[in-house]
Amino acid sequence: MATFTRPDVFSKNLCDKLFDLDSDQVRWVFSNSAPVAGSTNQLSNVTQIATGGGFTQADGAGAGGILATLNALSQTGASTNVGTTGNVFTATGAVGTFQYIILFSDTSTNNLVIGWLNHGSAITMANTDTYTIPSGNLLVVG
Numbered sequence: 069m070a071t072f073t074r075p076d077v078f079s080k081n082l083c084d085k086l087f088d089l090d091s092d093q094v095r096w097v098f099s100n101s102a103p104v105a106g107s108t109n110q111l112s113n114v115t116q117i118a119t120g121g122g123f124t125q126a127d128g129a130g131a132g133g134i135l136a137t138l139n140a141l142s143q144t145g146a147s148t149n150v151g152t153t154g155n156v157f158t159a160t161g162a163v164g165t166f167q168y169i170i171l172f173s174d175t176s177t178n179n180l181v182i183g184w185l186n187h188g189s190a191i192t193m194a195n196t197d198t199y200t201i202p203s204g205n206l207l208v209v210g
Contacts, residue, residue, distance in 0.1 A: 072206040074183040075109040081180055082209065089150055092175035094182065095133035096155065096201055097126045098166035103184050111172045111179035117164035121193065122157070126172070128179040134201065136171060147208045154203035163193040169201060183207060 081087060101115040108114060116125045119132075126133030139151040152171075170184040185202060193199060 070185040070187050070202060072183050072185055073103070073105060074207060075103075075107075075181050076105045077109045078183065079209075081109075081176075087173040087176040087180050087182070089138060089182070092173040093130070094136045094138060094171055095126050095174050096136050096169050096171055097133045098123060098164070099168045099170055099184075100164065100166050100190065101168070102186070103168060103170060103181070108170075108184075109181050111181065114170050114172075114181065117166050120161060121163035121195070122160035123163050126174070126179075128174065130174055133172075133174075136201075149205045150207050150209060151205040152201070152203055155201045157199045157201070159193040159195055159197045159199075161195050163197075165190045165192050167191065171206075 097114060098117045099115055100117055111128045119125050124132040134155055134157055136155060137153045139153060167190050168184050168186055171182045173180050
């Protein structure tokens with residue numbers, strides 16, 4: 069699985085209770101612009117690919133993007149694992165090229181970014197192609 073990267077302010081946002089990984093609605097968005105750990109901390113900082121081919125840009129108000137399912141948080145010693153179940157996206161036409169999938173809280177004020185995956189190369193999709201978002205533990209808190 070690609071490495072999950074968090075924005076620099078993730079820990080502070082978590083400590084300030086700006087989002088709740090147990091209950092917030094979270095969504096994935098596609099981007100072809102590299103996120104920056106020091107400045108990609110809200111959905112508004114993300115350059116999403118254009119709407120098309122079945123992908124719709126997230127609006128930060130509960131629509132668009134790909135709804136994600138966080139696994140129940142599991143604790144090991146002083147650490148908590150946060151993971152997702154695999155989501156499958158099926159193109160209904162050509163989808164813009166993307167390399168990054170970015171997870172954000174659609175519940176938090178300002179739609180805070182939780183982190184992102186970089187696939188290392190561009191992904192292109194044509195009609196009926198499927199893309200499975202990686203599943204499993206994304207990050208460890210603690």
